[in-house]
Structures are given as structure tokens and as C-alpha cells.
Amino acid sequence: MSPPANVASFDARPLTEPVDRAAVRAFARELRVSGRVPGVFPTSIIAIVLMCVFGVVILFVFATVGMSVLSAFADMEMRAGSSWVFVPAILPVLLIAGFVTLFIVLTVRGLGSSAVRWYRLDRFARANGMSYLPHLPNPALPGMIFSLGGDRTARDLVRGDRPRFVEFANYTYETGSGKERTTHRWGYVAVRLDVPLPNIVLDAKSNNGLFGASNLPASFDRHQRLSLEGDFDRHFSLYCPRGYERDALYLFTPDIMARFVDSAAALDVEIVDDWLFLYGRRDFSTLDPATWAWLFSVVGALLDKFAQWSRWRDERLADAARTASTAPAGTGMPGAPAASALPFAAPAGAPASPPGVAAPGRRLRRRVSWGAFVAVGGILLFWLLIQSGVLRGLFSVLLN
Numbered sequence: 001m002s003p004p005a006n007v008a009s010f011d012a013r014p015l016t017e018p019v020d021r022a023a024v025r026a027f028a029r030e031l032r033v034s035g036r037v038p039g040v041f042p043t044s045i046i047a048i049v050l051m052c053v054f055g056v057v058i059l060f061v062f063a064t065v066g067m068s069v070l071s072a073f074a075d076m077e078m079r080a081g082s083s084w085v086f087v088p089a090i091l092p093v094l095l096i097a098g099f100v101t102l103f104i105v106l107t108v109r110g111l112g113s114s115a116v117r118w119y120r121l122d123r124f125a126r127a128n129g130m131s132y133l134p135h136l137p138n139p140a141l142p143g144m145i146f147s148l149g150g151d152r153t154a155r156d157l158v159r160g161d162r163p164r165f166v167e168f169a170n171y172t173y174e175t176g177s178g179k180e181r182t183t184h185r186w187g188y189v190a191v192r193l194d195v196p197l198p199n200i201v202l203d204a205k206s207n208n209g210l211f212g213a214s215n216l217p218a219s220f221d222r223h224q225r226l227s228l229e230g231d232f233d234r235h236f237s238l239y240c241p242r243g244y245e246r247d248a249l250y251l252f253t254p255d256i257m258a259r260f261v262d263s264a265a266a267l268d269v270e271i272v273d274d275w276l277f278l279y280g281r282r283d284f285s286t287l288d289p290a291t292w293a294w295l296f297s298v299v300g301a302l303l304d305k306f307a308q309w310s311r312w313r314d315e316r317l318a319d320a321a322r323t324a325s326t327a328p329a330g331t332g333m334p335g336a337p338a339a340s341a342l343p344f345a346a347p348a349g350a351p352a353s354p355p356g357v358a359a360p361g362r363r364l365r366r367r368v369s370w371g372a373f374v375a376v377g378g379i380l381l382f383w384l385l386i387q388s389g390v391l392r393g394l395f396s397v398l399l400n
Contacts, residue, residue, distance in 0.1 A: 010292070010293070010296055011124075011127040012124065012289035012292060012293070013127070014120055014123035014124040014126075014127050015120055015121075015124050015287045015288070015289050015292070016287070016289065019116060019119055019120065023119065024115050024119045025115065027115070027118065027119045027122065028115040028118065028119070031118060031134060036133060036134055036135065037118070037134050037135055038135055117156075117287060118134050120287055121134075121156055121158065121285065124158070124292075125158045125159075128160070129160060129162065130158055130159055130160040131158075131159050131160075132156075132157065132158055132159075133157040133159070134155065134156060134157075135153065135154075135155055136153070136154040136155075136157055137152065137153050137154075138152050138153075139152070139154045139169075139171070141190060141277075142272045142273050142275060143188070143190070143270055143272060143275065143277040143279075144201075144216065144217060144218045144270055144272075145173070145184075145186055145188070145217060145279065146171075148173055148175070148184070148217055149173035149174050149175040149184065150173065150174055150175075151172070151173060151174045152171070152172075152173045153172055153173075154169045154170070154171045155169065155170045155171070155172070155285070156169060156170050156283075156285035156286075157169040157285070158285055163303065164191065164192050164193075164194075164303070164306070165190075165191070165192035166189065166190070166191050166192075166299055167188075167189070167190040168187075168188075168284050168285050168295060169187070169188060169284065169285055170185070170186070170187050170188075170283045170284060170285050171185075171186045171187070171188055172184065172185050172186070184217070185281065185282075185283070186279055186280065186281060187279070187280045187281075187282050187283050187284030187285070188277055188278065188279050188280075188284065189277065189278040189284065189295060189298070189299060190275055190276075190277055191275065191276040191277075191278075191299065191302075191303075191306070192275060193274045193275060193276055193306060193309060193310075194274070194306070194307075194309065194310035194355075195274060195309070195310055195312065195313075195355040195356075196273050196274045196355060196356050196357045196362075197251065197271050197273075197274070197309060197312060197357065198240055198241055198244045198247055198248070198271070198357055198361035198362070199240075199241060199270075199271065199272045199357075199361065199362060199363050199364045200238065200239065200248060200251070200270070200271040200364075201216070201220065201238070201268075201269065201270050201271075201364060202236040202238055202260065202268065202269035202270075203215075203216055203236060203237040203238075203239070203268055204235065204236055204264075204265060204266060204267055204268050204269070205234070205235060205236065205237065206235070206265055206266050207266060207267075207268070207280075207281065214237075215268060215281060216268055216279070218366055219366065219367040220239045220364045220365065220366060220367055221364070221365040221366070221367050222367065223242060224239045224240060224242055224364055225237060225238070225239055226238050226239070226240050226245050226248055228249070228252060228257060229254070229257075230254065230257065232252075232257045232260075235260075235261050235265045236260065236261075236265075236269075238252070239364055240364070241360055241361045241362075241363070241364055241365070242360070242365075243360055243361070244360075244361045247312065247314070247361070250312060251308075251309055251312060253308070255305070256305050256308070259301050259302055259305055262301070263297065263298045263301040263302065264278060264298050264301075264302070266280070267279060267280055267298070268280070272363075273357075273362070276302075276306075278298065278299075313354075313355065314356060314357050314358050314361065316358035316361075317354065317356055317357075317358055
């Protein structure tokens, strides 16, 4: 995939142009047979027939009850000599019939619109040299949003692999249970990097909440906050593992900072392992051409700068390698030959250390929410005071 820097150079016509309904049904059937969409028969004729049968059964049940009520009202009508007594009885039947009909119509239209959406996004992906996957449970990605809650699902994944792997998708996960159950919705862009890098987070300030509260689902130890030059700090709060400040400065040179400020200031950014993620609290994979033009422009603006990051190496790994290489003979495994007897040597010009990140730099330290501990402690103290009778005695003294 080659996301263009010029937003007008990609083909967005499949998102809006008319579609062939027969082709849509054939595509939905193909997705169903291949198992790329959940459910046994979404958008199929069998599903529509089953919903219609369900509606007819409901109508039959309520019609039977309604006829019984009508018979009772008919007897009343004959005794009262009125021709309007049956009206209160037939109104509920008509309302229920209308509700069931509306339910069937909206359900069928909803299933049909999902199939059209799949078809459009698939054609859009193909037109731009990419591929489309409607549904992926539990995506195996290391970003902060992918390890939270349950029922984790990525939807409408649009993927490209040239010049590097890039994935655009919508993502949901759920927390809580019962009435407290909450669905969290995100859009993300995942970009595969050449080498693993330290865990760095750019918390965009433009999408923060009340009093500057972060939009991200995780908070980080404030001692990991690093201030950069220029006006970068006005747009992002940058967090990097302690001891990796110099590495962050190496990665975020002035030209790269300018790219992030100009193109991605509305997005939260996470670098973890050999991935870069762009996050937003909205759907990214949509039928809106303007959204795709924006996302393509962001990725296109950043891609050519990632080559600089491929040269980064963690000096801590080099130090560990040097320590191991200078260990005295005989400290290895019993029976192992001496280092000088190895039949190979490092090639000339090899990097000082292999790609990778030492343990301290792989993950940021999360911040402990002391407010939650205080709140729980206060509730527990209040409960203990009630159980011990201290509060009852205090109230008695005050009332007397």
C-alpha cells in the first residue's frame, strides 16, 4: 500500500457510487461461506423468512387474544345496542401488527445496509491496492486498547502492505456487567515498523476532556513525561520510559515533530514493540470519503520518516552483549568450546547491537489511581463505623 501525500490521488468512488444489488447479495454470500462474517445466515433469504415467520406467530397469538376480546365486546355491543364498543379492543391489535411489521422492515433494511457497507469497503480497498476484512475477534496487537475489557472485536479492516503493512479499522471492547456494561468504541491505524522501539505515547491535547483529562484509557507515571522543543508540547504530552529520554530525542527530531504536529495533532499516538498506532474515539473505516482522505494524508505524511527510525539501536543491548563477550572462559555451559574456537565471526560493519529494546524500555509504567483507593477506603471506613455503632452513638449525642 502506498498512502498518498496528495489526498486527491486515491480512488474514493466505490464509497459513494451506485451498487448492483445482485453483486451485493453475491458478495455477502461469499463472506458468509468463507466465514469472514459472524453469524450463520446474516442477510440471507433464510434469515428473512425466519423473521417473517416470527412476526406471523406473534400476530397469530395477539390476533387470537384480540378475537377473544372482540367476542366479549360484541356481546356487550349487542346488549348496549352500540356499534362502537369494539373499537377499544381492535386498537391494541392494530398497534401490535404495525409494530411487528415495522420491526421486520427495519431489520431487513439493516441487514441489507450492512451488506452494502461490506461491498463498498471491499471495492474501495481493491481500488487502492488493499484488502478488506469485515470482522476480526481479539486482534493480536500490542497497543494499549487491545488488552482491555472483553468481547474485543475489530471491524471493517482495510489493509495494505506496500511500502509497509498498514491497517485501518474500527474497534470495540466492553467493560462492566449488567446495567453497568459499557461498550468502548475506537478507530485505529496500525503501522508496522522496521525495528522494535521503546514504548512511547503521544497524548494529543486537542481531544482531552474536562480540565485536560486524557482521552486515553491508560494513565502514565508523570515522571516519564518528556518536554520537547518548539511548540510540540502545546499539541502533545510525550511519555517515554525513564532512562530513554535521549532515545526519544533521537527518534523525534524537529522534522518528525513537525510532521506529527501538522498531520496527526488530532490523534493519540502509541509506539510499542515494532508497531505505531494512531487512535481516535470515532470510526475510522467508514463510507465517508473525507475521513479516508484525512487518514491517507496522515499516514502518507509519516511513512517516509519511519526509515530514520530503522537505524535506532538500544545501547543497553550492546552493553549486555559486550559484557557477555568479555566473560572469562569456563563460565559458560559445561563442555562448551572456548569462544575462540567458534567457526564464525561477526561480519565487518555489523551493527553494534541487534534490533530490540531492553526490558526497562519495552513498556511505560502505568500510574496508580490514588483517588480510587481513597474513595474505596472512605466507603470501607464508613461501613466499619456503622457496624461498630460509633455513628449511631454520635447521632444520639447530637440529637440529645
